[in-house]
Amino acid sequence: MRERSNGRVLLLELGVGEMTPGIITLPFWSMAAKLPDAHLLSVNITGDSAPLQLGSKEEAIQADLSTLLSVTRTGDGA
DSSP states (O other): OTTTTTSOEEEEEESOOTTOIIIIIHHHHHHHHHSTTEEEEEEETTOOOOOGGGGGGEEEEESOHHHHHHHHHHOOOO
């Protein structure tokens, strides 16, 4: 992250559960907020999203990650 802090960064939060906020979620929110060209994309079955302060720097997809990856691999638009 130190090497890319001045460039565009996409933070992917894939299938992160409620039991890991201090390990993954909170640091990702902090990085997205601090880095000028960072964006956070989270995919989670519960549809939780980042704080409103991130605004357009955050996008949340509510989906079952295994289903999403399966569709991505097969190319089915289901």
